[in-house]
Amino acid sequence: MNEHALNRPFIDAWVREKIFLGLPFREYARSLATPMNALAAVILLFGLPVTAYRFWKGLGAVTNLSQTNPWGIWVAFDILCGVALAAGGYTVASAVYIFGQKRYQPVLRPAILTGFLGYVFVLVGLMVDLGQPWRLPYQFFLTPGTTAVMYEVGWCVFLYLMVLALEFSPAALEWLGFAKLRRFVGGLTVGIIVLGVTLSTLHQSSLGAFFLMTPGKLHPLWYSPFLPIFFFVSSITAGIGMVIFESTLSHRAFHDRLDPAAPVDMNKITLGLARGGAVVLFAYFFVRLQGLAGSGRWDLLTTGWGAWYLLELLGFILLPSLLFAAAARSSNVKLARAAGVVTVLGVVLNRLNVSLIAFNWNVPDRYVPSASEVLISLTIVTLGVLVFRWIVNRMPVLTEHPDWRGAH
Amino acid sequence: MDGHELLSPHATKAIEYLIAITYLVLFIPFWRFVNEAAPARAFNFSWFHAPEDVYLHPGHAWARTHGGAVAVGLDDFAHKLIGPLEAFQPPELGAPVRQGQKAFTVLAGGKSLDVLSPVDGNVVAVNEAARVHPGETVRDPYGAGWMVKVEPRWLTANLKNLFSGEAARRFLESAAEKLAAKMTPELGLVLQDGGAPVHGIARELDPEHWDDLVRKSLRGE
Numbered sequence: 001m002n003e004h005a006l007n008r009p010f011i012d013a014w015v016r017e018k019i020f021l022g023l024p025f026r027e028y029a030r031s032l033a034t035p036m037n038a039l040a041a042v043i044l045l046f047g048l049p050v051t052a053y054r055f056w057k058g059l060g061a062v063t064n065l066s067q068t069n070p071w072g073i074w075v076a077f078d079i080l081c082g083v084a085l086a087a088g089g090y091t092v093a094s095a096v097y098i099f100g101q102k103r104y105q106p107v108l109r110p111a112i113l114t115g116f117l118g119y120v121f122v123l124v125g126l127m128v129d130l131g132q133p134w135r136l137p138y139q140f141f142l143t144p145g146t147t148a149v150m151y152e153v154g155w156c157v158f159l160y161l162m163v164l165a166l167e168f169s170p171a172a173l174e175w176l177g178f179a180k181l182r183r184f185v186g187g188l189t190v191g192i193i194v195l196g197v198t199l200s201t202l203h204q205s206s207l208g209a210f211f212l213m214t215p216g217k218l219h220p221l222w223y224s225p226f227l228p229i230f231f232f233v234s235s236i237t238a239g240i241g242m243v244i245f246e247s248t249l250s251h252r253a254f255h256d257r258l259d260p261a262a263p264v265d266m267n268k269i270t271l272g273l274a275r276g277g278a279v280v281l282f283a284y285f286f287v288r289l290q291g292l293a294g295s296g297r298w299d300l301l302t303t304g305w306g307a308w309y310l311l312e313l314l315g316f317i318l319l320p321s322l323l324f325a326a327a328a329r330s331s332n333v334k335l336a337r338a339a340g341v342v343t344v345l346g347v348v349l350n351r352l353n354v355s356l357i358a359f360n361w362n363v364p365d366r367y368v369p370s371a372s373e374v375l376i377s378l379t380i381v382t383l384g385v386l387v388f389r390w391i392v393n394r395m396p397v398l399t400e401h402p403d404w405r406g407a408h
Numbered sequence: 409m410d411g412h413e414l415l416s417p418h419a420t421k422a423i424e425y426l427i428a429i430t431y432l433v434l435f436i437p438f439w440r441f442v443n444e445a446a447p448a449r450a451f452n453f454s455w456f457h458a459p460e461d462v463y464l465h466p467g468h469a470w471a472r473t474h475g476g477a478v479a480v481g482l483d484d485f486a487h488k489l490i491g492p493l494e495a496f497q498p499p500e501l502g503a504p505v506r507q508g509q510k511a512f513t514v515l516a517g518g519k520s521l522d523v524l525s526p527v528d529g530n531v532v533a534v535n536e537a538a539r540v541h542p543g544e545t546v547r548d549p550y551g552a553g554w555m556v557k558v559e560p561r562w563l564t565a566n567l568k569n570l571f572s573g574e575a576a577r578r579f580l581e582s583a584a585e586k587l588a589a590k591m592t593p594e595l596g597l598v599l600q601d602g603g604a605p606v607h608g609i610a611r612e613l614d615p616e617h618w619d620d621l622v623r624k625s626l627r628g629e
């Protein structure tokens with residue numbers, strides 16, 4: 001606290017500078033009147049009351065969940081896909097700090113922010129699904145079930161969320177101007193990154209380990225003892241795809257936030273990521289084949305489920321791998337971006353297949369999400385995008401803070 | 409556990425080994441394919457060329473980011489249009505340049521011609537080799553033939569105003585077409601199939617007012 005702390009003009013100036021992007025309030029409010037914001041407002045206008053209603057009246061009132069199908073799209077999409085798509089943070093962090101690929105530094109902060117917000121909103125989705133959020137810490141303190149996969153997942157999410165917050169904190173501290181604390185956190189960087197990569201590895205794979213318990217429920221083409229490995233390897237592909245997709249998008253959408261003094265060659269970074277994506281997807285394709293060989297159910301490939309399985313395998317794993325390879329070879333950035341999108345869709349498709357579509361495939365009572373469930377999912381995604389934008393518009397995420405150039 | 413018993417462990421193992429070996433064998437050509445970059449692509453027109461990694465200004469100056477600086481030179485089209493350069497008058501080191509305004513001057517056929525800067529910034533280096541032997545720049549206009557290096561000020565914004573990739577190809581094509589329209593068969597210059605045109609094409613086209621033609625081109629008109 002300094003002597004100006006309670007000085008009214010000082011606070012006004014601070015709020016205007018930090019919160020209203022240096023604009024007078026009226027102008028700032030006017031700048032918010034855009035079609036995208038209008039769309040977001042409509043979604044929230046309907047979504048937030050429905051979310052509140054879910055907490056008030058319980059799952060039965062808004063969802064199509066049942067005793068047979070207790071996990072719906074909040075688990076399949078908001079949690080499983082959310083975690084996979086948040087993998088860009090640890091993928092890029094390990095590339096930069098563990099494998100020494102410093103040229104990916106410019107996409108590290110956006111990737112970590114995406115990871116951090118991804119996990120925050122995974123937690124929001126989890127709370128919507130579980131209800132009674134105040135009971136969330138029970139599993140750590142009151143009723144630890146040390147033999148449950150869920151116990152490990154809970155700890156991983158809890159710890160990794162803290163790690164991500166620390167990983168992202170330099171940007172927030174630079175924005176607030178807390179130099180001392182910023183230096184202190186900077187000193188922890190490598191340790192935090194290593195912890196984050198370790199926790200992610202554990203956590204991504206343990207989400208796959210959930211489904212080891214459901215051999216009779218998950219279709220044999222998707223069920224495999226290697227599910228944890230599938231989830232882990234595919235999370236790397238999701239991370240790469242998301243970083244390409246999201247950094248291209250945000251470098252375009254937030255063009256004016258880019259630092260003209262330190263131009264970043266996004267094309268080179270994208271092509272480097274494409275090279276990595278090609279190789280990891282290629283390996284993932286063969287690992288998935290091993291899963292199929294292990295089950296020995298080649299006969300199922302000729303069924304309808306087999307066609308759906310082959311679509312995932314060939315169309316969303318092998319195809320993007322070849323697209324990435326072609327893009328890297330011919331330095332075709334547009335093709336690399338397209339391959340990134342296909343990869344991300346592929347991981348989403350895989351998570352939906354494992355947890356929803358091919359899950360309970362042999363049960364007559366198939367689950368289809370209700371409109372309210374979709375709306376709540378949409379609300380969570382919208383909130384995530386709004387928060388992402390709010391932060392990127394203010395904190396040094398796409399740009400380096402002038403005082404902290406080249407710092408960890 | 410319906411569907412998960414392994415009926416024959418031997419057959420299953422054999423398939424698993426096959427998949428693993430297939431992966432390893434295919435991975436070698438795949439790795440090579442991904443990592444050996446294809447030869448750098450370039451646009452090839454009948455009588456001039458442009459690599460794909462440069463940004464082009466409508467005034468036929470090119471820019472290429474190079475570390476923190478931007479190398480600037482005259483594109484092959486302009487070189488062929490002007491003919492051998494007799495002198496290159498660079499700006500002073502540190503001098504500010506602005507996108508679309510004069511960056512440096514070249515002399516050819518006794519006429520002095522201004523070349524516009526593709527970016528905003530300050531001149532941080534001048535190609536001495538180009539100054540001493542200006543006539544040589546045409547040999548490698550996008551490499552050793554660079555003219556000045558500029559520390560950019562608003563690079564991201566500047567690059568938006570330049571042609572790259574497909575847009576660069578279209579820009580050069582239309583420039584070539586415009587020029588072709590000026591040519592008549594009597595001049596004996598046929599671009600498409602008549603082989604390489606004369607180096608110094610503008611002088612051949614209009615010996616009296618060739619410099620006006622060049623200046624128009626260099627102004628991006």
